[in-house]
Amino acid sequence: MRTVLVLMDTLRRDALGCYNPEGAAQTPCLDAFAQDSVVFDNHWIGSAPCMPARRDIMCGRYNFLERPWGPVEPFDVTLVDGLRAGGTYTHIATDHCHYARTGGEGYLQLFNTWELFRGQEGDPWVSRIDEPNNMPETFYGRVREQYQKNRGRWPREEDMPSPRTFRAACDFIDENAQDDDFFLMVEAFDPHEPFDVPDTYMELYGGSDGLDRDYFEIPPYKRVSDTDIPDSAVDYVQRRYKALVTMTDHWFGTLVDKLKERGIYEDTMVLVTTDHGYFLGERDYLGKNYMHLYNELAHLPFIVHFPGGARAGERAGQLTQAIDIMPTVLEAHGCPVPPEVCGASLMPLVTDAEAPTRDYGLFGVHAMTVNVTDGRYTYFRAPVPGNQPCFEYAAIPHTIRHKMGTECPDEIECGRFLARTNYPVYKIPCRKPANIDQREDCLEEVHDSLLFDLAEDYGQTHNLVGEDAAAEEHMVALLRRGLIEHEAPREQFDRLGLEPVEDAR
Template identity: 25%
Template sequence: MKFKILTVALLILLNIINGCHVDVKSGIDKKKLSEKPNIIFLLADDLRSTALGCMGNSHVITPNIDELAGQSVMFLNAYHVAPICMPSRTSIMTGKYLGTHGSGFDRPTNYVITKEEFETSYPVLLRNSGYYTGFIGKFGFAVSEGPEKLVDKGYENKQEYMPKKHFDVWNGFPGQGSYRLGKGGTFNGYENIWHSDHLNEFMGHQAIEFIEKANKENKPFCLSVSFKAPHAPFDPQEQFRKLYDKEKIPRMNNDSPEYYYELPKVVQLKSRNADWYFGRMNRPDWHIEIDSTYEMFIKNYYSLITGLDNVVGQIRQKVDDLGIAGKTVIIFTSDNGFFCGSRQLMGKAILYDESAKAPLIVYDPRYMKEKKGITEQGLVSIIDIAPTILSLADVAKPESMPGESIMPIVWNEKEEINDAVYGENNFDNNQPVISEVKNPDNYQSIRSKYVRTKNFKYIRYPECHPEIEELFEINKDTLEANNLVHLPEYEDIVREMREKLDSFEKEYVRYHNTP
């Protein structure tokens, strides 16, 4: 107690000496934090939250991300709002829910983002405030020049719908891109001036080039690096694949029939995730019910992550070499998770944690330089990313962003910012919607929505007849294995979770399938 009193007294004295810049609670020099930092935002593709060494995975090799996490705040309960790439990436940049922005792969959304909508995204707002901005990699969604919400016809795959003019440096590409050299010896249209043999390596060179160029500008920079890895096709660099040759990697701990048969029937029968696992797709390398195929897949998947990790290390080394590491904030996350055999599923989008949970690491050297890594349990939504980046740049978030900055948690000023998080899956593999069928009373769809609180997670399949609901006491049942929705003792909890979900829908969902 005496030590604590002396510490507080010393901080108060420092406040007086330094002009009241040090916050007594957190010990942060507010004057230092008021200086606009450089911001590097790193986004992986299809990276499940547990596929990192720092998350306790002893099989994947991620030394650079692990080192970053060991100097950062790592959020253990960060959640996607639409765990599939196009809507998720739109939500990350605009800070809006899928049901609000409408940029989804399937109906009822399936629209592009208008120019006016994109002008309230974090990269545009930062550039308008004086930041030097760059984008590298897979962009993932379409931005139109007009005010109309165009019905999507693969516009995200077309160059003319990429927002090049909104960045100082544009090294992005439409569609999925390729890991390997394409026509004319280019990587997704960019000349291979560094003689790279893989997209991960090439994007690393692009990132370093941008950082060197941005460092010469008389302004802070924001670089968004959007990896393709570890998205399919699972084609890693040979140097990283060799690291796993002698390893025997076990299946996920819920990759067994009892977890599959607990899934709602609509998921078993209609989800392409099950098709991938059980060999009903035309890609034999995705049929991971076969042990040898699983080993091939998981080693290639992890090898892509290791290649991505190598780029993270190169980026950190460059900012250190340039002497700007102390004023460069790094945020690392993914656009969605991946089942990797969990529940005997292969893909994403379905709203269990393997798909819906995000890795999230925030490194602020102005606060964390002398500290070891910190883990946080508070709920965070992926729509909190844009407000977080804006707050770092001291830019007010627009009213269209319902999320909150997570920096008060990073700076130890708050323990949590959300009492609940929400998300939805509107991807049903382009099956007919309920308004298109003759017998809507028999309609079944895997389109679904969820709400997660501190202790519970509730999932609803609202278009199924009868409606399907699941409730998990997720703080104890982390594998979401025991559905409690029909147990009388949880009746009040179910009612409360239904109301929370209804409230999110009422406020943020503009697009609905109607019978």
């Protein structure tokens, strides 16, 4: 069995023609791939943002209920460990720079072999002390000096990190096409910001029309109305995002072409998805993390080419999430699914279009709202005022931008606090969500609980909390059930204003 998992960071669902024929980016390669595959219409975010989503994939269970952004933990039972135990060769090619920073440890090292292409975002790669000579004089949003240094290292499109990632994946296929048992993970940082894309792709979307400054590639994580960014610049960055999606689509196409060239496309399982979406001015938002997880962030693309082209061109309405990838790949390779895994294998869908998956999905950012969907309704449960009690649980207390508990070391406990393992972990008071760093009140945008009926209101504009008592009661009960079944720490019930239950730990 051969499996290729392609993860494109920040790939919005509505950017793909197979989901949004009107107004999508130009994605001919992904659209053609969708014709050969099953397109999942009800795929949802789990833990957000980047590294929490990857731990969901690797462990088959939610990260966000226990901790924020962080490494693979010593007690984690992972997808790659299971594959390697069964004799499957594993390799990852990626330019996801967060694997090389504090809080991203342990993921790459799971694989038999791995390649990391440097330079994305603020990756401390090019060691030039002086300011680079390509700093823009005028700009909207943010400019990273380190990225400006890095980007000087790729004079051609094919030298950029995400194209190099896809090229490396093609090299792996060339070298190993004769092998019938491998797992290849291809992880492109694009189309994540900065939206750095050659002019040839921008010309497909109107070039630099509407931009009255030199640079706008990194939006601030703020409301548009709280910035000096005019509508014309918002339109420009939306077009710039689409241009980067088109470039990423092109390089994805080279990978599919290579699989076909080597004669292994038909009997290879290829899964394509993302970790989260992004706001590009919709609802007055730019960026991610600090707002409710509306559909722009949470309703994700997921396209699977099953071996033999099974069910090619069909749509699947079953509810799915990233935690389902681990059991799917393990079952496809004939490996046992560990009992710790909470995801559902999708392999039954190969032969049975009506096979069940799950009837709800939880999702969220640690220490923010906890959200649930049943595929029709989305319910965002806001924390109580003060957002307490709230803790981070970790054996390795690293997270994005800092180490956990440095401001309250005398309050940290250590013990066997997680139901699924006897491995001792730190229990660290959390007073500020780790992923929120550009505002004083981290929860100012999520003080209220929200309920939406997607069948009638996909745009999520009409809050049904207090209006539809039956739907609200149903979703609250589903949320409580989810917290219990996924072994959420007991204080999550208190933090969310839910009556605790005896079997919650």
